[in-house]
Amino acid sequence: MTELIENLDTVQETDVTLNVNGQTWQGSIPVEETLLDCLRRRVALTGTKRGCESEVCGACTVLVDGVPISSCSYLAFEADGKQVLTVEGLATGEELHPLQAAFARNGAAQCGYCTPGQLMAAYALLQAHADPTYEQMGHFLDGNVCRCGCYPSIATAIREAAAALRTTR
């Protein structure tokens, strides 16, 4: 039975070149490795969180070529040659991104575990809608669960960040 697939006992590794937050990362990874594990263990960026591992909670949200995905269920080899943006890529040096600043100012986090995912989903939202309605916020963020229940503050923070970004553009 194992003859059909060559070398079943060996791991199928594949060479990938990722652009993570503007920096190139090259390496060989097993095909079954998720982008979440690759980012946390190999690229050593632990801002992206492991949550439900079922594409429901949004804690592991990162952007691949500008599109939000669940990195827990996205095979890392699929990101080969693509731009990956994680929460570590939002700030410019010591200067927080307007979304991060607005989240901090509004207390849009209590335990903070979901916050990296909330920020990445909000970032994708603002790329699509510079002045988002609450309905548009829901469309992008209803898959980002906050068990502390910070949703009103998150919504306020996003509105403030959107306004700040519109004036600087």
Place this chain on the structure above:
Amino acid sequence: MLRPFKVIHPGTAPDAVGELVRLGDQAKVYAGGAELILLMRHGILQADCLVDVKRIPELHGIQAHNGTIHIGAGVTHREIENDPLVRERLPALADAEGHIGNVRVRAQGTLGGNLCFADPHADPPTALLAYGADVQVWGRTGERAIPIDKFLVGTYETALEPEDIVTRIDVPVLPDGWRASFQRIERFQRPTVNTAVAARVQDGHIAGVRLVAGCVGPRATRLTELENRIQGQALADVSRTLAQSDAYLTEMLDPVDDLLGSASYKIHVTRVLLQRALGEACGIPNGAHA
């Protein structure tokens, strides 16, 4: 951590079918991975090899041909919900696609993958039944079309052979004068009940109608007998007919009590969502309510 597996990347539909024949039940088709990776992680499904169909060019793109919209099986829900052609010509499908899971699931999951997975709690089959779509399939004997009503069989069950792959979904645009509507209610990012209706109104009467209910039974279902009762009725009488349809809906949809609600609750919601969808499709403000 996922149990190790291999991935192969056939470049054409016949090559993919050839690999599935060669590998047999060791292999699974990998389209978007939104459902497959989940099931593999939770140990519900195991595969030694994934046959990645994403790199097959003919599984991509959305095009119009003679009043039919051809949607590649590998097109993501996100691409479909945002596609100008789908939004304009197939608005109820765009609506259904825009409600799937969450923004990340829509970015990863594909229409073909969703149909092949055949989760009873899915949105696209309900809309596709109202449009009368065909599913294009490559298999051992070449290409064939399966009407969506034949394609959907049961819970996690389709009319596909193990070595078949879906290449395209052909969705006819509704004839002039017809309008469609998709409605749903949800819990936990999945639909509890959804409905889709296509209808044409002439001189205040129903001149044509298709009614579909999803998520209650093992698969989305056309409600032809109820369609026949409504056909030709004055709009003012339709709500009464729908209000008396619970026994028929229960017989057709075979509802069960579960965490999403009791059987009687699901039938009630199905009827309300049929009324809303019919109301929108017929241009009646506030829906076709009794």
